[in-house]
Amino acid sequence: MFVTFPEPVIPERLRLGKSLVVAVDGPSGSGKSSISKAVARRLGLAFLDTGAMYRALTWHCLNGRINLENAAAVEAAARTVKIEQSLTPDGDFVRVNGINVTGPIREPDISKAVSAVATNLGARRELVRRQQEIIAQCGSRIVVEGRDITTVVAPRAEARLILTASEEARLRRRGLQLGGSQTQAQLREQVVGRDAKDATVVDFQRAADGVYTVDSSELDFEETVDAVINVVRRSVNEGPAA
Ligand SMILES: Nc1ncnc2c1ncn2[C@@H]1O[C@H](COP(=O)(O)OP(=O)(O)OP(=O)(O)O)[C@@H](O)[C@H]1O
Numbered sequence: 215m216f217v218t219f220p221e222p223v224i225p226e227r228l229r230l231g232k233s234l235v236v237a238v239d240g241p242s243g244s245g246k247s248s249i250s251k252a253v254a255r256r257l258g259l260a261f262l263d264t265g266a267m268y269r270a271l272t273w274h275c276l277n278g279r280i281n282l283e284n285a286a287a288v289e290a291a292a293r294t295v296k297i298e299q300s301l302t303p304d305g306d307f308v309r310v311n312g313i314n315v316t317g318p319i320r321e322p323d324i325s326k327a328v329s330a331v332a333t334n335l336g337a338r339r340e341l342v343r344r345q346q347e348i349i350a351q352c353g354s355r356i357v358v359e360g361r362d363i364t365t366v367v368a369p370r371a372e373a374r375l376i377l378t379a380s381e382e383a384r385l386r387r388r389g390l391q392l393g394g395s396q397t398q399a400q401l402r403e404q405v406v407g408r409d410a411k412d413a414t415v416v417d418f419q420r421a422a423d424g425v426y427t428v429d430s431s432e433l434d435f436e437e438t439v440d441a442v443i444n445v446v447r448r449s450v451n452e453g454p455a456a
């Protein structure tokens with residue numbers, strides 16, 4: 215993979231071969247996935263969607279009739295399931311034990327069930343372990359997005375930020391993304407309801423010490439990408455947030 219940093223964003227010490235992990239957390243619908251992909255493209259970095267791993271495990275459990283309330287069974291499934299996914303910002307595939315689940319893991323039934331898996335601490339431990347392995351395999355040159363990346367998965371990342379937006383903006387954007395197929399109540403449950411459940415095990419609403427915040431409520435897509443790139447530049451040049 216060629217790395218072509220737009221000058222003078224990244225200084226010499228972080229050029230080709232040097233670690234550049236960009237950790238992005240935030241609530242549902244804040245733009246983590248789409249913005250992080252665009253940032254990875256601009257910086258020539260790999261890209262990891264960790265939410266897709268929780269979704270893939272959820273699909274696997276439902277497909278195998280594993281009761282999501284059975285914590286030990288879900289944890290065991292996390293340890294044995296084979297999850298393959300694209301690690302570039304331009305690829306988009308997820309396979310579970312060789313089955314293409316790219317589309318199915320985005321369906322509302324998975325969005326509804328995924329918090330039961332994401333709040334299973336044993337399953338989280340295994341997925342975090344895999345995520346750290348992937349980061350290392352990518353030579354620590356990657357944008358990683360999720361809910362616990364800045365705090366648990368990559369607390370020493372060169373750049374760490376929370377990407378957030380108002381509830382109103384997130385609901386509106388998710389509604390547009392799903393092409394108006396969901397009622398307002400369904401959208402609210404998938405965005406706000408899911409965040410409330412997930413927040414019982416990870417804090418992705420508040421920036422931890424040293425973590426920057428980008429609020430995109432009043433920014434369009436490109437302005438948000440620029441704001442995140444600025445945070446990367448600032449982190450690399452000046453260090454963590456004060
Ligand atoms: N600043 C922005 N202005 C307008 N639309 C945006 C902006 N940021 C993101 N979007 C759009 O909002 C929608 C939701 O973004 P995305 O799926 O990346 O959110 P997410 O945080 O990854 O959500 P989830 O965690 O639920 O998967 C997408 O259609 C994306 O293109």
Ligand SMILES: Nc1ccn([C@H]2C[C@H](O)[C@@H](COP(=O)(O)O)O2)c(=O)n1
Binds near residue numbers: 360416
């Ligand atoms: N690092 C992560 C990533 C995701 N989750 C949870 C939160 C969501 O309920 C679910 C799917 O994530 P999404 O695709 O909507 O970003 O997985 C988490 O707990 N930790």
